[in-house]
Amino acid sequence: TRGVFGGLFCDFGDSFTVQDKDAKPAKAELLARVEVVQTNSGKALLVRTLEDNPHGLHSGDRVRLRGVQGIGDSVIFTVKAKTPQAFECHNAIFASSITKDSGRVQTLPGATFLEIKEPVVVKYQPLKEALLAPDMVATDFGKLDLNRQITLHACFHHGYRRGQSAGKEEASDAETLFDAAKSFGENVYAFLSARKAKSRFKPDSKLVRAFASSEETQILPIATIMGALAAQEALKAITGVFVPVRQFLYFDALELHELLPQNGDKTLLSAEFKQRLQSMNVFVVGAGAIGCELLKILAALGVSSTSESIGEDRSGKLCVTDMDTVEVSNLSRQMLFTEDDVGKPKATAAVSASQGINPQLQAKAFTKKLAAETEDIFDHKFWQKQSLVLNALDNLEARRYVDQQCVRHGIPLIDSGTLGAKGSTQPCVPRISETYSNGADDAPDKDQIALCTIHSFPTRVEHVVQWAKDIVFQSEFVDKPARVRELAEAAASDAVKTPSMDDEEPAAELLGELRLLVDLKTKAQSADGRAAVLVEWASKLYRDLYIDAVEAIFKQHPLDEVDEDGEKFWSNDRLLPRHLVQVDDLPLFEAFLVSAAMLKARALRVECSEASIESAAAQAAPQRLAALRSNQGRAGPSPESAVTYERVLDTARSLTEVLDVDPQSFEKDDDSNGHVKFITAAGNCRAAVYGISQSDMLEVRRIAGAIVPAMVTTTALVAGLAVLEMLKVVAGANSL
Template identity: 30%
Template sequence: MKHTRPIFDEEPAIKITRCGNSSICSQRNGKIMPASENNQNNSNQTGGNANGPNSADHSVDTNLYSRQIYALGESAMTHLRKASVLISGIGSVGLEIAKNVILGGVRHVTLHDQKLLTFGDLSACFYANESMVGENRAKISFTKLAELNDTVTCILHTEALNEEFVKQFDLVIVTDSPWEEQIKINNWMRKHGKLFISADARGLFSYAFVDLGEKFAVHDVDGETYNEVLLEHVNCETGEIFTLDKAYHGLEDGDHIVFEDFEIAELNKLTPTPVKTTAKGHIVNVGKALSSFSSVIDGPISRGRARKVKMPKFIEFKSLADALKLPEFMIWDFAKFDGSEHLHRLWQALYKFEKKHKRSPKPRSKKDAELFKAELEGTGTAEIPEQLLLNFSYQATGNLQPVASVIGGFVAQEAFKAVTHHTTPLKQFLYTDSCEALPGDYSSFDAGKLTEKDCEPRQTRYDGQAAVFGWSFQAALSKQNWFIVGAGAIGCELFKNMAMMGLAAGNGGLLKVTDPDTIEVSNLNRQFLFRRPDVGKKKSEVAARSMKQFNPAVNVQALSDIVSEATESVFNDDFFNQLNGVCNALDNVEARRYVDRRCVYYQLPLLESGTMGAKGNTQVVFPHLTESYGSTSDPPESETPVCTLKNFPYQIQHTIQWARSKFADHFTSVAETANQYLDDVNGFLGRLQQMTVSQKIELLRALNKALIDECPSSAEDCVKWARDLFDSLYRNEIMQLLHNFPPDQVTSQGQKFWSGTKRCPHPLNFDVDNPEHLEFVYSAAFLRAQLYNIEPISDPIKVAHLARAIISPEFKPREGIKIAITDAEAAANDEAGPEGDDSEKLLDTLNMNLARLKIDNIRRLTPIDFEKDDDTNHHIDFITAASNLRAENYTIEKADRMKTKQIAGKIIPALATTTSVVAGLVCIELYKIF
């Protein structure tokens, strides 16, 4: 993805039970039982009924959470599935936090609030409407929140909090609450060794605070995946180790490494060793760690690698009471370097004002601003800019969905860090200020000219937004026409934000959304508008319907056309000329570039964004003011040489890529080629004449195999083919390679041929009792049968019985076979032709065989397109088995199914928290466009 930067600057990282009169909770003997206390039976309660998962079920649905697991890791996901979290205050920020925490799969989530819904809440409470004003905020949202994830136990509590109640949770998150209440709860949590986070938002301002105790262990400080470094030379006396081909090691002083894949087993068992970098980027020093091995290893090595490992880091946090006096800040905007200290004082003054006056300062009230200024006494000495003070006072009743989305996503991510010990948490205050979104004197909505009357509440759902921008601005928002391209994770968050903003909610306004995709199970973890019953439905249609539920006044039109050159008759001049702007919510660069070109042509603003795990980016493209998206590009990704994949793999990525290629060769390309021939023989042969001799032979051989030599007539034939394929890939080809390049082969320079990145392989003999061997044959036979429209054998026992009966012929290596060592050598071999002087004779034979076919009697094949998210189709099963058997050939560490799926499917890690933050930032930028 393009221009990805961390959103989290500190290095990243349903059971519905009712009981009692005023609370809904899971109880045993009157006590809440979170997962950490191993509550075995949440359905046995006082006066309650239950539905949903067993509370002791900490299992992880890898289909549902796959993208999150790729971002956080399986260990972190397991911690989430055991955690219990209390969220107090289900206003705008609390609601966002709850949404993200529940989507993230935290095992037990208790929602608490005693406040009643007001009109001011409605601008950022997406599960509420005007008819609910006066009801408890947590009760209003509880059912909808509980529906977000049926693997999470959600509990409602509306009584006052006390120490006995809160101490049972692993983490308490407090929002929309004064310092006194926060300090009290924080002290309770510290007393019992538990974790605490708080947050709030007013207008364009927000903050978060984190206290994880006196000594919090972070097991993975940055959440990054490190590649191993191949080594070629070791100097045990000096402690210097040299990377292969002078590759950059990417290590820093103090990093720890372990040694792997050395021929000396004891070296591979060393504990993590600290390194010291040198002036040269391919050399690091490990001190005396290798001194005891000088007699057995010193100098050039045939194989070995170093891998950076994560070492735990311990962080000390202050209590909230102490942190208020001696705060530590994470800076949100480096253009406002002193901003955190200013905002620290302003938030203290606000809570003092509200305690004294039992209300917040009124929008644009100069009188209240003076009263507010008086509350700054005793909060610090930093001089606060007058305009910042006024903006803060004027926006104290403001409630903006985009700001809640940003801080709510951020805090939910901090919650994940807290309960998983994964990635470095916030230490300790974050203050945000997005006042650049206020219109200036260049705009007809100049915020500097707003009066109290312009922003006074009118008891509508937009009171909280009008308090910041005024009612004229709100009216203009309602008349906007925008086009949202994509209804995936970012799209869902954008729809929620835009609905609450009232974008296109008036006469003449219209939001158009398009997405050709249908909803899959893996979407549900972060695309919160969708539920399990929606799986298989069009994303755009379900998203539009959900948007109307958030705000019935929004005018939205759902489309399902892809935006490309092929659909310019749909997305034509009339379409674009009606728009005020475009929002991209796409998942690939080419589509982004195309939409960008259209926006440049029609001179429309474009709001661009993307995410990858805990990282994200936003970009504003504004006509005649900024560069376009296509003006810059990321450097191209490095590609693995074909010869490395074909004969000399040394990483599991290589074997997975090879297995993915074999899937395409055997189950997709061959069927497409055969169907092209069957549909139009003359046309096919005409295109064949344009190819080189080598290409003709390769293509005709594949056709002969598919339609004649290896064409199955039964499912048993498919098992036989799969069993033969095993021998061909994992025994015969390896034995031929070793025949050409024996294990003791040396180069013309006298060096070992099998060294460095070339790992000497060994052949595999089929063993039906080996689960991996049988899995390969089973899945390959299953797919082969589908390819030829034959009912597959679904019983693994029967497949094993058939495979056991197959006798493999002895392999005899062929002489004169050329095996290229480099891609350049392979290209030269292809140019020369694989069969030398016999090429034309071979071509004639292959053509004659095909000419004898009675095409009318042959059924078309069914090409199998790779689909990574269907566990019943055996696609990932085949690729995992094929890759790991290849890894076994070359003594490469194998990968589990999850990792194989991610690499083969090119899956981008994703988190609902990051999506929430990015979508919020996009909509804050949307404010600025007016």
């Protein structure tokens, strides 16, 4: 880095293999239609996906088609993208076997394409050759002028050469740098513009003067940005994931340089500007991954700090709020925290660590949520004091609330966010830019899943996992035990009804839960006896979910049903379910029995060891599965329709000694609670019913826990960009 300029060069050798160019799962979408078409290169298949499901493929990608008549899974096609919902499939050998010239190809229900992700080999030039024939990655689409890019390339090249020849980096005046950049740049320009109209290289004199005047200065946000980019390239080299930079990347904030007072001493950040930073009141909202990076930079810059020149009375105050506590899983990406901080409030621990970086930092930690209910703490007086707000939040509602307060009080807001390797920074400055809420997307979440898809027509792993968590886990281990607890409280207080008596859940189901408690806590006298009861209960649940439920779907939608357009109901985006007993599912069945029985024991506070349940399941599974197969067409027993809540409550009054239960609350990070284990087993059984691929616990934990992979390189990058925008605001920017 040189002042407001940063440069990066990558050489990964003449043959570097990128194992995964985007770190995303292979694309797969359901097909709406497949037809034979004539193209310039011969016959091909035109594949259309469903209207709301763009294929996301690019020309040159390779795919397999599944569920298309006459095409085996081994046939590989090369893609030519046509529209977001259509692409051509080309395979010369397969094309020669197509007998018809055009027309629709029959597809089975649930027909899909599957992207084939293949390694990519990329070639790099060593620095000596790359300097005169550079590949340069654009970082700002407002700064794409070729003369400008080559000028910055030449300035950095001159700085490297001067440092090598002198044994150290010495500052150069603008005139010397301009001549060197012009001489070197002309050769580069001649190469890069060889295919264009003949013209001469014109160095960007303004950029050269700025580069020369700030060579001795390090601007911390610029260093953070370039360090994050370099670290990400190192990760690419180690893992082979993502395509590396080819080969030069330059970044500049010339607009900041033009705002700063020019002192002639090449320090760039004047004493007066530093005093402005020290006297600021900055509010950092969130002390997670981005919040920690922001606080590191702010502390090192001296924001809200005392000094000999400013004194404590004139120093600003840095406020931080976060209602969460530090967890072990935070330590890999939230760098202000250590193992000693686990269990402490994040805001408190982050302030303490920041003051370790800068003991003069004046900071205050809050552990409150920013919302209407805390406006007695974050009141009008509090907001009026703030010079600037930095958002480090992970949800839209909170962001909009902060934006609302900033608009109301005329405070500049800088918002940052990440999503894996993607990140964004948005400055929202009164009377200069749009507000955050104006720019936020109000469209529904594209990943939101329709209820009918979850209940009856799943097509993806995400669908079966959400079904297992939001429907089965919620019903059996949260809602039912919670209603038992309500009954216990009502029975103890002689109440005539419970809060849930007006719900739609049949009273007979609740009566069944009470009977299960009686069997487990009074009739079964041993651990083996309790294990047998739990396994029997789990087997009945299995039948309800995977056999009787399939029967119910086919009664509602027979195999030969057609819709109002005459199309088969079981086609396109509806996978045809099957009885789970139609496949060799003993391992799935046993895994379900064990995980369901264990979790039920936990929810009902029944003492029963995992070993007892595993033994009972292993002994019972083959016989119970055989019984299910032999009776698969018979509906299970119907609930007692005449049962009333009054009868259930009367029953509960006579069973108060067994009503001690523990409704569960989903927790993804504690494997000992059995939550993810059950959702994995239940989801995989559901997947088998619909022919969807199985998942391991790691994948289920990610989906059920809504985990977005966090990368510390991305958080560092967006934090550096956010503080860079802050410096522009402090310097008096009229545009960003």
